Amino acid sequence: MTRTKSIKIRLTDDELRRLKATAGRRGVSSLLRVRALGPDRRQLQVERLAVLSEFNRARNLLNQIARNSQRQTPLAQIEIVSQLIAVERQLSILKKS
Secondary structure, X not given: XXXXXXXXXXXXXXXXXXXXXXXXXXXXXXXXXXXHHOOOHHHHHHHHHHHHHHHHHHHHHHHHHHHHHHHOOHHHHHHHHHHHXXXXXXXXXXXXX
């Protein structure tokens, strides 16, 4: 979607500085657009898909680590598995939020 329309507003130096500080890297235009119109559903979907993709990569990596742990001593295997379980729990908590 191409944005072709603009709105001009007048601000004091302090107001502009505060807006820029609040907006951060995303920029003042993006901040005002989201605050006035709500989040862009397409952008939210893209972000969700990116996060899910990262979760899948992390789980794949965890599975590879688990498979390779079979070459370790039994004590090391138990330590690896306990760490993998802790990471899996954290990923599940993050996925729910």
